[in-house]
Amino acid sequence: MSRWDRLDRVVDTRPLRASPPFRRLWLGGALSTASGQLASTTVLFQVWQLTGSSAWVGAVGAATAVPTLVCGLLGGQLADTLDRRRLAVATTAAALAAALALAVQGALGSSSVVLLLALVVTQTAAGSLGAAARRTFVSALLPREQVPAGVALTHLTFQAALLLGPLSAGAVLAVAGPGAAYLLDAAALLVVGVATVRLPRAAGGGGSPRPSHLLAGLGAAARQTWDGWRLVARRPALSGSVALDAAATVLAMPVALFPALNAARFADRPATLGLFFSALAVGGLAAGLATSALTRAQRPGVVQLVSAAVWGLALAGAGLADDVAVVLVLLAVAGAADSTGVIARGTLVQLDTPDAYLGRVSALENVVGVAGPGVGNARAGLVSSWTSPGAALVSGGVACAVLVAAVAATNPVLRRWRPPAS
Template sequence: MTEHDHPPRPPSPASPRRLRALLPDLTPWRSSRDFRRIWLAGLVTVFGSFLTFVALPLQLKELTGSTLAVGAIGAVELVPLIVCGLYGGALADALDRRKLILWTEAGLGVLTGILLLNTVLPHPMVWPLYVVAALVSACTGLQRPAMQSIVPRIVPHEQLPAAITLNSMRWQLGAIAGPSLAGVIIAFTGLQWAYILDVVTFVVSVGLITGISPSPASHDAGKPSLRGILEGARYAWGRKELLGTYAIDLAAMFFAFPNAIFPFLADDLHAPWALGLMYAAGAVGSLVVSLTSGWVPRIHRHGRMVVFAAAGWGLAMTMAGRMHNVWLVLFFLAVAGGCDMVSGLFRSAMWDQTIPDELRGRLAGIELLSYSVGPQLGQVRAGGMAAFTNVRASVWTGGLACLASVGLLATALPKLMSYDQRTDEHAVRMRRARGAAAVAEAA
C-alpha cells in the first residue's frame, strides 16, 4: 500500500480551538440587551456619518478647488471639539448618559439636514459647510465621553476588552461600507443622496437609543464645572502611562493623517474612482485585526503595543506616500488601519480597566481630545504641506515625522513601556472594586 492509499487523517481537534481563539469574543453582544442596542445604533450612525465624511470634503473641493480650503475643515472643527469634549466629559459624569447620547444624536441628524438643504440650492454656499462642520464637532465632543463611559456600566468588567473590540468592529463595518457606497452614490446620483441617507440613519439610531435603560449619574456626582474638569485633568496628569497613550496617539494623527487630501491624491494617481476605497482602506485593515482579535486578552503589556502599533502606522503611511500604483497605496492604507486598530484596542483597554467610574466621563473627554484633535490638526498639516510641496510628499513626510516622534516619546515615557495590566495598581484596584460590586449585587 503506497502512502497515497492511506485514508486521510482526521483533522486535529486543536485546529478548531486555535481558530476559535483568533475569532472575536461575542459574549457582550449576547449577554447585554443595552449593549446590543447601542452597538446597532452606532453601526447605522457610523455608516451614515461616513457618507457625509466623504461628501463634505469632496463638495468643498468642487466649490473651491483648494487643498488649503479642504484642510481648513480640521481648523474650524478644532476649538469646538476641545471645548465641548472637555465639557462633555463633565456632563457625562453629572447627567444621565443615555439622555446625553440621545439628544446629541438628534442634533447631529438636524445638522446633516442643513447640509442637505444647502446642497439642493441652485448655488450651494461654502460658508455653511464650515459652520456645520464646527457644530458637528461640538455635538461629537459632547456625545463621545458619554458614549464611551456608558459601556463599563452595561458590560461586566471581564468582558470590557471584548466589548471594545466589538465596538471597534462596528466602526470598521460602517467605515468600509459608508465611504465605498458614498463614492458610488455621489458619482451616479449626486451629493444630496449621501446626505439624505445620513439623515435616515440618525432617525434609526435615535429610535434604538431610546430603548436602552437610563444611566443616571453617580449619587455623589457634582454639577458640571471647571473645577470638576480640572479634577479629571489632575488625575490624568498623575497617570503618566495614560498621558503616554494620549501623547503617542496625538503625534501619530497629527503627522500622518492625510484623509483630507484623499480627493487630490486620487487625482494625482489618475484614479478618481478609488476615492471611496481610499477612505475605506484603513477600516478594512482594522476589520482584519478585529476579526482575528482573539489574541488580544493574552497580551498584558498594553503600553508597548500602543507604541509599536503607532510606529507601524507611521511606516505604512510613509510607504503609501511613496507608491505610484493605486493598489499599493490602498494596501498600505489598509496596513495603517490595522496598526491603528491595534493601538486603539490597547489604549481603550488601559483606560477602561483602570479609571474609576466617577471620573470616567471626564477622562473620556480628555481621551476624545487625544484621538480627535490629532486628526483635525493632521488635516490642516496635510493640506498645508500639500499646498507648499505636493500631495504625495505631504503623505510620506508625515509618515516619517510620525516614526521619529513616536520613537522620542517612547524613550521619554518609561511608565508607558513598562505598564502591565496584571500588576498595575490601578488595574488591580478596579478589578477588586468590580468584583465586590458584583458580589453585592448578587447578594
C-alpha cells in the same frame, strides 16, 4: 464546538449575545457611523459643487475640528455631572435636527455655503457634546471581562464605515442627490436615539451637584475638567496611552502626503491615490476582524507600544518605497497597527479610569484622537513643502518610533498594566 465558539476565536462577539442593550446600541452606532461617513463625503461634494474652491473645501475641516475640540472637552465634564443617558439622548436629538435641516437644504438645492457649514458646525457640536457620555456605555453595560471585546466591536464598525461610507456616498449622490444622503444620516441617528432611550437606568451615571448660577457653573466646569486632566497625569498608564496616541497622530499622520506622494512617484494617477486611502482602512478593518486574541490580552499597554512602533516604522518604510504594491502593503500594515492600538487604548481607558472621571478622560482621549490627526497632517504638509513627501513620511515615522521607545523606557506602569480583577 458551536458556531459561536468558532466565531469568537476570530471576533469576540460575547457582548452582543450577553447584553441586549449593548447589542441595540452597537447596531445603531454602526448605522450612524456609516451614515456619518456618507454625510461627511456629501458635505465635501456639496461644498465643491457650490464653490469650486479648495479653500472652501478645507474650511469643512475647521467647521468640524473647532466644535469637536471645544464641545468635546465640555461634553466630558457634562458626562461626569449630568445623567449620561439623558445627555446622550438630548445631543442625539440635536444632531438629528441638524441632519434633517441638512436634508432640507440639500433637497431644495440651497446655494448658501455659509448655511451648509453652519449646519455642519451645529451637528458636530451636538455630537461632540454627547460623545464622552456615549463612550462610557461600554463599561456601564458589560461585565469587566467583556469590556475589551465591546471596545473592539465598536472600533470594528468605525473601520468598516471608513471603507464603506464614502463608497456608498457616490452611489447615493448619483441616484438621489445630497438630500437623500443627509436623510439617511437622520434615519440612522433616530435609531441611535431610540436605542439610547431604552438603555437601563444604571447606564446613566453622572449626578454631581449642579452650581446655582452661570459663573459658578463655568468655574466648576473648568475645575472639574482640570481635575480630569490631573487624574490622567497622576496615572502613568493613562498618561502613557495619551502620549502614544499623540506621538502616532501628530508625528506620523500620512494622509496629507498622499496626493504629493502620488504625484511625485506614481504619475499622479487618481486610481492610485484612492488605493492609498483604502489601504489604511482595509488594514484597520482586517485587524478589527481578528481581535479575539487582542480582547483577551493581559498587557494592553505593551500592545499599544508595539502597535505605535509598527505604525511609525511602516509609514517610514512607505516613504522609502518606489513600488506602489509595497507602499499599499505597508499602509495596510500601518492601518492594522493603528486599529490594534486604538482597541488596546480604549480598553485601558475604560478599565483604569474611575467612573466619576470616565466622561472627562474619555473626552480627552477623543479630542486627542480627533485633533491629533489634524495637527499631524499640518506638520506633514509643512515638512513636505520644505523637503519632499517621502522625507516627511520617513522623518515622521522614525520620530514616532523614537518617542514610543522613550515612553517604553520611562513608563514601566504602562508596560506592566493588567486589567483589574472582576
